[in-house]
Amino acid sequence: MPGNLYNICSNLPATPTRLERLLRDRELRKYSKCLNDCEAELPSSTQDCFSPDLESSTCWFNDEELLEPVSASRSLNDDGERLDFRASKQRLLVVANRLPVSAVRHGEDSWQLEMSVGGLVTALLGVKEFDTRWIGWAGVNVPDEIGQKALAKALDEKRCIPVFLDEEVVHQYYNGYCNNILWPLFHYIGLPQEDRLATTRSFQSQFDAYKKANQLFADVVNEHYEEGDVVWCHDYHLMFLPKCLKERNSKMKVGWFLHTPFPSSEIHRMLPSRLELLRSVLAADLVGFHTYDYARHFVSACTRILGLEGTPEGVEDQGKLTRIAAFPVGIDSERFIKALELPEVQDHMKVLKQRFAGRKVMLGVDRLDMIKGIPQKILAFEKFLEENPNWRNKVVLLQIAVPTRTDVPEYQKLTSQVHEIVGRINGRFGSLTAVPIHHLDRSLDFHELCALYAVTDVALVTSLRDGMNLVSYEYVACQESKKGVLILSEFAGAAQSLGAGAILVNPWNVTEVASSIGYALNMPADEREKRHHHNFKHVISHTAQEWAATFVSELNVTIVEAQLRTRQIPPPLPIEVAVDRYSCSNNRLLILGFNATLTEPVDTLGRKDSQINEWEPKLRPDLQEPLRKLCDDPKTTVLILSGSARNNFSDYNLWLAAENGMFLRVTTGDWMTTMPENLSMEWVDSVKNVFEYFTDRTPRSQFEVRETSLIWNYKYSDVEFGRLQARDLLQHLWTGPISNASLDVVQGRRSVEGAAIDRILGEIVHNKGMKEPIDYVLCIGHFLTKDEDIYTFFEPELPSEVPASVRPQVPTQVRTSTAGSRAALLLKQNSMSAVEQNKSYSIDGDTLHLMVTDRISFQEGSSVLDLQANDYFSCSVARKRSNSRYRLQSSDEVVTLLRELADHR
Ligand SMILES: O=P(O)(O)OC[C@H]1O[C@H](O[C@H]2O[C@H](CO)[C@@H](O)[C@H](O)[C@H]2O)[C@H](O)[C@@H](O)[C@@H]1O
Numbered sequence: 001m002p003g004n005l006y007n008i009c010s011n012l013p014a015t016p017t018r019l020e021r022l023l024r025d026r027e028l029r030k031y032s033k034c035l036n037d038c039e040a041e042l043p044s045s046t047q048d049c050f051s052p053d054l055e056s057s058t059c060w061f062n063d064e065e066l067l068e069p070v071s072a073s074r075s076l077n078d079d080g081e082r083l084d085f086r087a088s089k090q091r092l093l094v095v096a097n098r099l100p101v102s103a104v105r106h107g108e109d110s111w112q113l114e115m116s117v118g119g120l121v122t123a124l125l126g127v128k129e130f131d132t133r134w135i136g137w138a139g140v141n142v143p144d145e146i147g148q149k150a151l152a153k154a155l156d157e158k159r160c161i162p163v164f165l166d167e168e169v170v171h172q173y174y175n176g177y178c179n180n181i182l183w184p185l186f187h188y189i190g191l192p193q194e195d196r197l198a199t200t201r202s203f204q205s206q207f208d209a210y211k212k213a214n215q216l217f218a219d220v221v222n223e224h225y226e227e228g229d230v231v232w233c234h235d236y237h238l239m240f241l242p243k244c245l246k247e248r249n250s251k252m253k254v255g256w257f258l259h260t261p262f263p264s265s266e267i268h269r270m271l272p273s274r275l276e277l278l279r280s281v282l283a284a285d286l287v288g289f290h291t292y293d294y295a296r297h298f299v300s301a302c303t304r305i306l307g308l309e310g311t312p313e314g315v316e317d318q319g320k321l322t323r324i325a326a327f328p329v330g331i332d333s334e335r336f337i338k339a340l341e342l343p344e345v346q347d348h349m350k351v352l353k354q355r356f357a358g359r360k361v362m363l364g365v366d367r368l369d370m371i372k373g374i375p376q377k378i379l380a381f382e383k384f385l386e387e388n389p390n391w392r393n394k395v396v397l398l399q400i401a402v403p404t405r406t407d408v409p410e411y412q413k414l415t416s417q418v419h420e421i422v423g424r425i426n427g428r429f430g431s432l433t434a435v436p437i438h439h440l441d442r443s444l445d446f447h448e449l450c451a452l453y454a455v456t457d458v459a460l461v462t463s464l465r466d467g468m469n470l471v472s473y474e475y476v477a478c479q480e481s482k483k484g485v486l487i488l489s490e491f492a493g494a495a496q497s498l499g500a501g502a503i504l505v506n507p508w509n510v511t512e513v514a515s516s517i518g519y520a521l522n523m524p525a526d527e528r529e530k531r532h533h534h535n536f537k538h539v540i541s542h543t544a545q546e547w548a549a550t551f552v553s554e555l556n557v558t559i560v561e562a563q564l565r566t567r568q569i570p571p572p573l574p575i576e577v578a579v580d581r582y583s584c585s586n587n588r589l590l591i592l593g594f595n596a597t598l599t600e601p602v603d604t605l606g607r608k609d610s611q612i613n614e615w616e617p618k619l620r621p622d623l624q625e626p627l628r629k630l631c632d633d634p635k636t637t638v639l640i641l642s643g644s645a646r647n648n649f650s651d652y653n654l655w656l657a658a659e660n661g662m663f664l665r666v667t668t669g670d671w672m673t674t675m676p677e678n679l680s681m682e683w684v685d686s687v688k689n690v691f692e693y694f695t696d697r698t699p700r701s702q703f704e705v706r707e708t709s710l711i712w713n714y715k716y717s718d719v720e721f722g723r724l725q726a727r728d729l730l731q732h733l734w735t736g737p738i739s740n741a742s743l744d745v746v747q748g749r750r751s752v753e754g755a756a757i758d759r760i761l762g763e764i765v766h767n768k769g770m771k772e773p774i775d776y777v778l779c780i781g782h783f784l785t786k787d788e789d790i791y792t793f794f795e796p797e798l799p800s801e802v803p804a805s806v807r808p809q810v811p812t813q814v815r816t817s818t819a820g821s822r823a824a825l826l827l828k829q830n831s832m833s834a835v836e837q838n839k840s841y842s843i844d845g846d847t848l849h850l851m852v853t854d855r856i857s858f859q860e861g862s863s864v865l866d867l868q869a870n871d872y873f874s875c876s877v878a879r880k881r882s883n884s885r886y887r888l889q890s891s892d893e894v895v896t897l898l899r900e901l902a903d904h905r
């Protein structure tokens with residue numbers, strides 16, 4: 001029999017969990033590293049026969065400036081199993097705005113490549129385990145074809161592929177949208193005023209350029225993509241890229257990683273393009289951040305701004321799960337540690353030691369960016385000198401301020417501001433022979449930088465916000481002999497990993513930073529040793545290699561899981577078969593959901609959901625005729641399940657069930673309740689009181705009293721607050737007012753129909769005076785997962801290995817005889833069954849529905865259902881995952897189906 005229940009079940013015992021897969025992957029990685037390390041010690045002839053491809057693998061960069069990719073290979077098959085992990089490396093396309101080299105033109109077809117500066121480049125250069133190609137912008141405008149060809153060729157030797165962006169796009173996309181809008185916003189600086197932007201550089205035109213640039217990146221990726229490649233998109237420049245890539249090829253493995261903080265959803269919601277950016281990032285399979293806080297903010301933005309469900313796994317939208325997790329970046333620590341032995345570095349160290357002999361040296365290394373808190377750092381240093389005159393000639397601050405994004409006016413202003421402060425302090429505390437601050441407006445080469453890291457006594461990182469801050473890692477890596485002190489801003493991502501060994505400061509608190517400087521300079525050797533040791537251990541174990549391997553491994557596992565989930569996608573409904581069986585049967589029951597099944601599709605994007613909406617869904621006009629024909633067919637009973645269909649069917653001869661199946665009517669008749677009359681309603685007053693209390697205290701929530709139920713609706717309230725209040729409310733009710741009452745608590749976006757199908761069926765059979773058992777059931781709808789019990793209600797017996805959790809919840813008063821593949825329902829009529837209490841609930845919707853649960857039951861012996869397996873068709877509409885046997889894509893297909901049925905009486 002078709003149906004995904006069976007597939008799920010057969011997979012259950014054998015399918016490893018995500019964690020099991022990841023742990024296995026990690027072990028394989030360790031094993032592979034171990035093999036590599038052993039190989040390094042073997043004679044080269046042995047290596048050749050052991051692993052021929054390692055020798056021939058293309059160098060990414062040489063060890064002088066850049067790095068070599070040498071490692072064992074890794075790849076996964078469709079089930080996430082490791083294939084021969086030594087045979088071929090997994091291809092990785094790294095897509096980032098900036099290439100690791102920036103190009104400088106020397107002639108029509110001659111280019112010089114220089115190392116780019118920034119943490120993203122440092123981190124990604126440490127990634128060596130994959131067969132990597134880097135796609136990005138070379139930081140230069142190349143309008144002519146000759147220049148482009150020559151540059152592409154030069155870059156190809158470094159395994160880099162250029163994306164050519166013209167000057168105008170760079171202005172609007174990079175200087176404008178990326179660095180003047182997203183960058184300050186993500187670092188809590190806020191947005192620029194629109195009227196300060198020229199009209200040609202409005203939010204909208206910059207956003208358009210941003211999308212255009214992202215599309216250009218996507219074009220290059222598509223050109224170079226090979227099946228099975230992992231495509232890893234980086235940073236806020238490319239938030240649109242996952243969507244562009246997936247639209248073209250939904251099978252592409254796409255990950256996206258943000259190197260900056262992701263701010264609180266309160267900040268993100270200021271962005272005019274907030275919805276589009278979130279949606280396109282969610283197109284990726286895996287989304288990564290440096291810290292758990294950033295990941296949490298992102299999930300919260302998706303919940304609050306897009307109204308999506310955030311789960312511990314990630315964010316779910318219409319059955320599509322985007323996995324969200326934290327992957328703290330690291331550095332290639334070995335590269336720094338080894339560099340300290342190089343003669344060039346030793347020479348630099350000697351010079352520096354001589355130059356600053358007799359003084360303690362403090363170090364700052366930052367791009368000259370407002371997020372780095374350089375003015376705050378210098379002002380704190382000034383305060384320290386002010387308050388500690390004895391240190392004035394004994395300490396010097398070396399500040400390396402690498403020029404960056406120099407075309408953006410805010411950065412130009414910052415340069416002048418910093419120069420002014422440095423000049424003032426040097427004038428104030430300097431002498432004829434020495435100044436307290438050495439400020440350099442330029443970058444250093446790798447060897448100079450390593451020497452500086454190694455000889456200085458204190459590193460001062462005062463970022464106002466910083467995604468991670470790799471300078472702090474590099475400093476720790478180079479301090480094994482000196483055990484210098486790291487003063488680190490608590491607003492840098494690195495504070496989460498190096499916080500225990502560093503002195504953490506709030507850079508806005510100049511007094512605190514000044515006193516931390518004093519503490520660091522006076523710190524006894526044993527405390528320095530302990531603090532350093534703690535951080536050093538972290539830096540050498542949490543490397544860039546490990547970061548990338550973990551991300552890619554998790555991406556591979558995410559894809560495998562998505563594939564397993566897609567096996568839960570039911571097959572399309574075989575309309576011909578459904579129609580054929582229909583025409584052969586004598587007493588048919590058609591159960592139809594209303595919303596998104598018989599109505600036009602609703603646009604659910606964004607916040608419309610959180611606003612009061614008077615819009616009443618209407619029956620599709622093209623369904624009127626077929627539905628009327630079906631209703632008028634004496635061999636067919638039509639039942640529509642809906643809370644919102646009241647006004648739609650007054651002149652159709654059908655059954656309408658509303659309010660959780662509590663109310664039912666033939667559309668031409670009055671509402672009847674499926675509840676017995678003599679129910680106890682004593683609980684209502686005390687519960688009303690509780691509901692009123694919570695309504696007062698939950699803005700935008702509403703409370704409604706119905707005949708046999710009370711409804712508290714918080715769908716227009718703040719999502720998270722509403723859920724918390726609902727949890728509190730329920731806890732209070734269970735322990736007090738309803739502890740002894742016979743009630744169902746139902747939580748959901750709409751009234752739940754599934755739970756009441758037995759009652760409804762009984763009522764219809766009785767009311768219609770049905771003589772023949774029902775021998776055909778078609779049940780279609782766009783139901784929430786928790787309401788899908790209705791599909792399984794009619795299923796013939798499931799195999800015994802099916803766990804209880806996926807078995808249909810058959811109500812106790814309904815007896816099913818399940819010989820073979822035939823299901824029969826025997827209902828007792830008009831005798832009261834024992835009162836049941838049903839108190840399970842889950843917080844996953846936005847209404848709380850309290851209702852009485854005494855159930856009607858029917859006379860023993862009247863058989864109302866005689867259903868063969870192949871005369872039952874459960875079918876979800878517009879759902880990617882479902883427990884139904886079949887699916888229809890949209891209500892358009894419902895129209896086709898009902899028309900066909902109507903033509904076959
Ligand atoms: O490419 P630029 O515009 O010149 O800027 C340089 C990079 O700055 C940012 O670096 C971030 O990434 C680091 C590594 O993950 C992280 O430690 C740091 O906190 C971030 O600021 C930016 O995110 C990169 O895209 C730039 O390339």
Ligand SMILES: O=c1ccn([C@@H]2O[C@H](COP(=O)(O)OP(=O)(O)O)[C@@H](O)[C@H]2O)c(=O)[nH]1
Nearest residue numbers: 117118119120122367402443444469470471
């Ligand atoms: O003269 C310099 C100064 C810094 N850096 C590098 O720039 C990176 C800065 O990364 P970080 O994560 O600290 O901040 P970002 O600049 O990416 O915001 C570090 O790897 C430094 O080694 C460099 O290559 N040359």
